[in-house]
Amino acid sequence: MTQAQSVSAAAGTRPAAAVVAADLHETDLHALVLAQLDDDQAQDVVSIPLEGKSSIADHMVIASGRSTRQVAAMAQKLAEKVKQSGFGPVRVEGLPAADWVLIDAGDVIVHLFRPEVRSFYNLERMWSFETGEAAGGRA
Template identity: 35%
Template sequence: MNANELLTLTVQAVDEKKAEDIISINMQGISDIADYFLVCHGNNERQVQAIAKAAKDKAEEQGIHVKRMEGYDEARWILIDLADVVVHVFHKDERDYYNLEKLYQDAEILGYQEVIKS
């Protein structure tokens, strides 16, 4: 599975759990960490955990190794490292505070519909 397919798969998984403001940040040529960051948020800790679990489970179903998952217990900012795609699931308050979109404003940022169509 290539990075674009993995991105689409994880976007669909987080959308199924009603993640909000789903975007992808194209990190190719910017960072060696991953090809894409997927960023979204939930409105409470339980939803944040459900979103993260859905992304992790969907990747594992497709044979993708989850390298690392951090922040699950606190559910304020959960990071799921899938190698080519790093999923950031924020609690709404934390997302506003860290504002990854602004940090990587020079990168190509795609919304949910744009990722699904590509």
């Protein structure tokens, strides 16, 4: 530890690098999720920005797998990758059936579906924030 780091630690202040790292944390997690899904050959990946629109997360990522086996494998690998990358443990729901698996990584929520289940629930339409007559305006 350098003298500046020890003085900063002793004073209880965060070094400038830590402040920058905290600001990049959300972006890095989102990029990590998208890269891992790409590596695992997820299909029809959609990222919906939620910042300022919902308090549950800053991003929602929706993707499909070709089978329950692929959905389960993608979910397990993504959860492990997020944890190994220092973003902490994630919560995973829906693994036994793997028709729809939810991964809560804090600032990024990931929904992994089999294609039939995804089209039934149609989360993209539910979470779209388009405005206008067709999206809830008066007729």
